[in-house]
Amino acid sequence: MTSVAIRIAGANGxxxxxxxxxxxxxxxxxxxxxxxxxxxxxxxxxxxVWYQVRIADSEIGSFxxxxxxxxxxxxxxxxxxxxHIKSNAIVIFDPxxxxxxxxxxxxxxxxxxxxxxVSQSGDPVMRNxxxxxxxxxxxxxxxxxxxxxxxxxxxxxxxxxxxxxxxAASAGYNFQGIDAAYSLHGDGKQRYxxxxxxxxxxxxxxxxxxxxxxxxxxxxxxxxxxFAAHEDKGVLFKQTEDEIAxxxxxxxxASAGVRAMCGTSGGGFSLMVEGLGMAGMLEVPIVVxxxxxxxxxxxxxxxxxxxxxxxxxxxxxxxxxxxxxxPRTQEECFKIGAEAFNLADxxxxxxxxxxxxxxxxxxxxxxxxxxxxxxxRGKIADTxxxxxxxxxxxxxxxxxxxRSIPGTPGLEFVAASDEHDEYGDLVSDMFAxxxxxxxxxxxxxxxxxxxxxxxxxxxxxxLPELSNPTAKHFLVVYGSTYGPAxxxxxxxxxEGLDFGLISFSYLLPLxxxxxxxxxxxxxxxxxxxxxxxxxxxxxxxxxxxxxVKKIRKWNGEPFxxxxxxxxxxxxxxx
Amino acid sequence: MTQxxxxxxxxxxxxxCGDYGVQAGILRALNELQIDKSKxxxxxxxxxxxxxxxxxSTYGIHSIHGRVLPVATGVKLANSxxxxxxxxxxxxxxxxxxxxxxxxxxxxxxIAYVVMNNQIYxxxxxxxxxxxxxxxxxxxxxxxxxxxxxNPLALALASGATFVARGFSGDPAxxxxxxxxxxxHKGFALIDVFSPCVSFNTxxxxxxxxxxxxxxxxxxxxxLVSAFTLATEAERSxxxxxxxxxxxxxxxxxxxxxxxxxxxxSLAKQPQHTKxxxxxxxxxxx
Numbered sequence: 001m002t003s004v005a006i007r008i009a010g011a012n013g014x015x016x017x018x019x020x021x022x023x024x025x026x027x028x029x030x031x032x033x034x035x036x037x038x039x040x041x042x043x044x045x046x047x048x049v050w051y052q053v054r055i056a057d058s059e060i061g062s063f064x065x066x067x068x069x070x071x072x073x074x075x076x077x078x079x080x081x082x083x084h085i086k087s088n089a090i091v092i093f094d095p096x097x098x099x100x101x102x103x104x105x106x107x108x109x110x111x112x113x114x115x116x117x118v119s120q121s122g123d124p125v126m127r128n129x130x131x132x133x134x135x136x137x138x139x140x141x142x143x144x145x146x147x148x149x150x151x152x153x154x155x156x157x158x159x160x161x162x163x164x165x166x167x168a169a170s171a172g173y174n175f176q177g178i179d180a181a182y183s184l185h186g187d188g189k190q191r192y193x194x195x196x197x198x199x200x201x202x203x204x205x206x207x208x209x210x211x212x213x214x215x216x217x218x219x220x221x222x223x224x225x226x227f228a229a230h231e232d233k234g235v236l237f238k239q240t241e242d243e244i245a246x247x248x249x250x251x252x253x254a255s256a257g258v259r260a261m262c263g264t265s266g267g268g269f270s271l272m273v274e275g276l277g278m279a280g281m282l283e284v285p286i287v288v289x290x291x292x293x294x295x296x297x298x299x300x301x302x303x304x305x306x307x308x309x310x311x312x313x314x315x316x317x318x319x320x321x322x323x324x325x326x327p328r329t330q331e332e333c334f335k336i337g338a339e340a341f342n343l344a345d346x347x348x349x350x351x352x353x354x355x356x357x358x359x360x361x362x363x364x365x366x367x368x369x370x371x372x373x374x375x376x377r378g379k380i381a382d383t384x385x386x387x388x389x390x391x392x393x394x395x396x397x398x399x400x401x402x403r404s405i406p407g408t409p410g411l412e413f414v415a416a417s418d419e420h421d422e423y424g425d426l427v428s429d430m431f432a433x434x435x436x437x438x439x440x441x442x443x444x445x446x447x448x449x450x451x452x453x454x455x456x457x458x459x460x461x462x463l464p465e466l467s468n469p470t471a472k473h474f475l476v477v478y479g480s481t482y483g484p485a486x487x488x489x490x491x492x493x494x495e496g497l498d499f500g501l502i503s504f505s506y507l508l509p510l511x512x513x514x515x516x517x518x519x520x521x522x523x524x525x526x527x528x529x530x531x532x533x534x535x536x537x538x539x540x541x542x543x544x545x546x547x548v549k550k551i552r553k554w555n556g557e558p559f560x561x562x563x564x565x566x567x568x569x570x571x572x573x574x
Numbered sequence: 575m576t577q578x579x580x581x582x583x584x585x586x587x588x589x590x591c592g593d594y595g596v597q598a599g600i601l602r603a604l605n606e607l608q609i610d611k612s613k614x615x616x617x618x619x620x621x622x623x624x625x626x627x628x629x630x631s632t633y634g635i636h637s638i639h640g641r642v643l644p645v646a647t648g649v650k651l652a653n654s655x656x657x658x659x660x661x662x663x664x665x666x667x668x669x670x671x672x673x674x675x676x677x678x679x680x681x682x683x684x685i686a687y688v689v690m691n692n693q694i695y696x697x698x699x700x701x702x703x704x705x706x707x708x709x710x711x712x713x714x715x716x717x718x719x720x721x722x723x724x725n726p727l728a729l730a731l732a733s734g735a736t737f738v739a740r741g742f743s744g745d746p747a748x749x750x751x752x753x754x755x756x757x758x759h760k761g762f763a764l765i766d767v768f769s770p771c772v773s774f775n776t777x778x779x780x781x782x783x784x785x786x787x788x789x790x791x792x793x794x795x796x797x798l799v800s801a802f803t804l805a806t807e808a809e810r811s812x813x814x815x816x817x818x819x820x821x822x823x824x825x826x827x828x829x830x831x832x833x834x835x836x837x838x839x840s841l842a843k844q845p846q847h848t849k850x851x852x853x854x855x856x857x858x859x860x
Binding site (some may be wrong): 025028029191192193194202205210230231235236240242246247249255258275368372373375396404405408409410415417429 | 610611612613615616617620625627628631632633634635636637638641644645646647648649650652655656673674697735769790833834835836842844845846851852853855856857858859860
């Protein structure tokens with residue numbers, strides 16, 4: 001595999017992300033595999049920002065630890081990034097803005113980016129585009145795809161912006177003294193460049209999600225932006241006064257029969273907890289996205305973490321069924337973004353899509369995927385089944401009772417957060433502890449809980465995926481760690497170390513027996529972004545299998561394949 | 575055929591509870607309006623007031639404490655054709671969930687919000703509420719309440735509510751008329767109701783109210799300043815004169831009428847998203 005990592009760094013407001021995204025799209029249009037990630041702080045102007053695009057000729061799931069090419073738009077970029085680039089990296093910088101004296105063995109390419117930008121376009125910000133042109137030349141990629149990408153990206157800003165960008169890029173491309181240093185060959189396939197949040201949003205849309213409720217919170221906000229930007233496409237977006245309102249509106253909308261979702265990060269989810277329990281008790285199908293960031297409390301708002309897993313599994317008082325799924329890739333974000341609604345409708349319970357900053361905000365070039373989403377609304381009662389007063393919470397074998405949608409005559413009922421009988425009438429205040437209400441409580445509780453047994457019996461999805469089953473050692477991961485861990489396994493196997501991968505996206509419920517069979521007796525190394533090794537705890541609780549070896553990380557930076565490779569290698573005694 | 579709206583379920587209220595009067599008021603309004611009961615969704619929170627949806631035979635959601643308005647808003651946003659009635663207590667509406675009142679009012683979401691205001695926390699056996707009067711001795715304020723009460727009417731007016739009224743559960747006919755007007759009103763309608771707690775509020779009794787309340791007549795209900803003046807009369811008169819009736823009513827487009835998606839029609843009835851739409855959306859990412 002040939003791969004090149006390009007890091008563009010500078011100040012917030014320099015157009016770093018825009019240049020990085022353009023580069024990633026151009027590479028994807030050339031049939032190459034792309035993975036991109038942005039490092040930033042919670043500050044609007046100023047601050048140090050970097051965007052790393054890794055381009056490869058086969059599938060990748062991480063952005064690369066050390067960059068092969070650095071574009072430094074200011075002096076900070078040189079100083080902050082020198083430990084994040086290879087010693088022989090190519091460094092493009094503007095001598096009027098920075099010097100690269102501190103980089104000993106790098107191949108330095110000074111280009112007067114600012115001067116060229118002003119002379120070509122009159123806009124100093126376009127120095128990022130000049131640099132982009134130079135990078136395309138070095139990568140050996142043609143300039144030809146850029147025009148269409150610019151048109152798609154800046155189309156609304158008008159022809160002049162596109163023309164100026166093209167002029168700036170071609171000046172960089174044709175700058176004297178730079179040549180192609182790489183030769184990358186694409187496979188001719190067209191790819192979309194999607195971050196996990198956007199993929200989740202589009203997946204939800206494809207499943208006919210018609211309402212999204214949210215309060216802004218990094219790193220979930222881009223889901224909100226997506227729904228807000230597409231409100232004219234038959235979907236409602238409502239920004240709410242807080243996350244409490246967000247989840248309660250979701251429950252209201254879902255009760256009225258519309259597929260509805262809310263999303264946030266850990267802090268906002270903390271506020272949603274009571275509403276989540278209500279959805280469990282009312283048996284209303286809702287989907288909640290929780291994109292984890294570095295806690296506790298405000299923590300590192302723009303940084304990565306996987307420390308909310310046990311929290312979302314146990315959040316809210318009492319016991320009620322819920323489904324927790326953590327997509328491993330951007331492709332899976334789309335698939336699960338859609339599937340979550342079928343699961344919620346089938347089992348009439350909240351489904352939590354557990355993302356994290358890394359998957360939410362990293363971009364992957366994904367092949368065109370199947371957008372034929374089958375929609376299953378679960379058991380819906382209609383008037384034909386009407387027979388006397390409607391038993392919304394009828395005791396059934398599988399625990400699932402047909403629900404009616406307001407507006408349907410003859411099937412009126414009250415959904416109550418208090419314990420209730422089959423009609424929805426309360427068995428709490430006046431009747432608690434009195435026969436026969438004790439028995440009703442018993443049965444109603446069991447009815448709700450049984451729904452997950454039904455799910456486990458009828459869906460073969462609630463277990464991890466095993467790759468390389470006969471390997472000697474296995475990495476165990478969930479969610480976004482899958483990407484870098486898959487690459488680490490490849491690196492380890494290249495050295496003959498015989499590694500496999502056990503990766504979870506479906507976390508709760510879990511087919512404990514099959515998971516135990518998969519894990520038992522294997523040499524396992526748990527890899528996750530938290531202190532307490534929450535996945536390992538969960539696995540032990542469910543299966544009794546204890547994973548002793550652990551690679552944990554909590555500094556806010558996502559895993560790189562290289563660091564997993566190094567640590568795993570040392571753990572197996574090499 | 576005349577519809578009946580009662581479920582036969584008995585509420586948990588004490589004999590003489592003000593909430594029976596509110597029940598009677600809502601029933602009068604529904605009986606007169608004869609709205610298709612399968613299209614009515616009554617949403618309550620937690621507390622004595624939360625029993626309200628259960629005594630009716632419409633659709634209902636008995637939600638959690640303070641969240642009547644967001645749940646009701648979700649229902650209304652999802653299906654504009656439903657008639658959504660919020661029934662809350664003063665703890666729900668003016669305590670734990672007070673933020674939602676401000677936002678529902680400024681959104682002008684088309685919900686009638688009936689608040690059973692008994693100035694006490696009854697179901698938790700008698701602690702001070704956000705509308706308890708200064709000096710009120712309760713289980714949580716044994717030395718007398720030292721906080722100014724929330725003025726729900728002034729708060730709603732300041733937040734942009736387009737219909738603000740106050741009723742008294744000792745006069746269900748008058749109250750029923752206000753609730754009916756509130757349901758008919760296109761936009762957010764707050765109907766605050768003095769609904770005495772006969773078990774725990776020994777200060778604000780039926781008699782106490784009867785000596786102080788008077789019915790508004792001929793007031794200019796489209797003038798915000800006079801509405802504010804009347805809405806603060808009880809406080810300004812040191813609770814010697816308490817006006818009830820309609821304080822304010824103006825027309826302003828509702829949230830559902832302004833939202834780019836909802837103005838095309840009820841969300842629940844819009845066409846299902848298609849594969850072609852999804853493919854078109856994905857084109858932005860190439």
